[in-house]
Amino acid sequence: MALHEEDVNCYRCSPRTIHERGHRPPTRGKVTTAGVAHRLRTATAHPHLAAGLATAIFTAASIDQLYTVHLTDLAPDATEITLHDAGRLRQAARHTQFRSGLVRCCRLLPAYE
Structure with a gap:
């Protein structure tokens, strides 16, 4: 995950990693990730x-x-996503920790282990 404080209208930006700034991304254990993925898959009607x-x-x-x-904010190999913050309420971020839950749960892309 990386924080991004520059131009909020960036296109395919690549902010510094969260570790370079001394922060830690949120973590979930495998059991929690599997539980969340199962609940979302069975209880959410719309894939979006x-x-x-x-x-x-x-x-x-x-x-x-x-x-x-936007679709362009997802890396081609689906290993990271860039989040922006137009209102500057929270810092925008590039996140690489979501693939095991998001990709498997939503079945939008091939599953990664």
């Missing part, structure tokens, strides 16, 4: 909503950040 919920859970993203995500 499930993807948003999973991203929020695994990245600690705000709803404002989720609204700014």
Whole structure:
């Protein structure tokens, strides 16, 4: 995960990693990740909503950040996502910790182990 404080209208930006700034991304154990993925898969009617919920859970993203995500903010190999913050309420971020939960849960991309 990386924090981004520069231009909020960036395109395919690559902010510094969260570790370079001394922060830690949210972590979930394998049991918690599997439980969340199962609940989202079985209880969420629309895949788009499930993807948003999973991203929020695994990245600690705000709803404002989720609204700014575009397809170009997802890395080609689906290992990271860039979250922006147009309202500057929270720091924008590039997150790499979501793939095991988001990708498997929402089945939008091939599953990664």
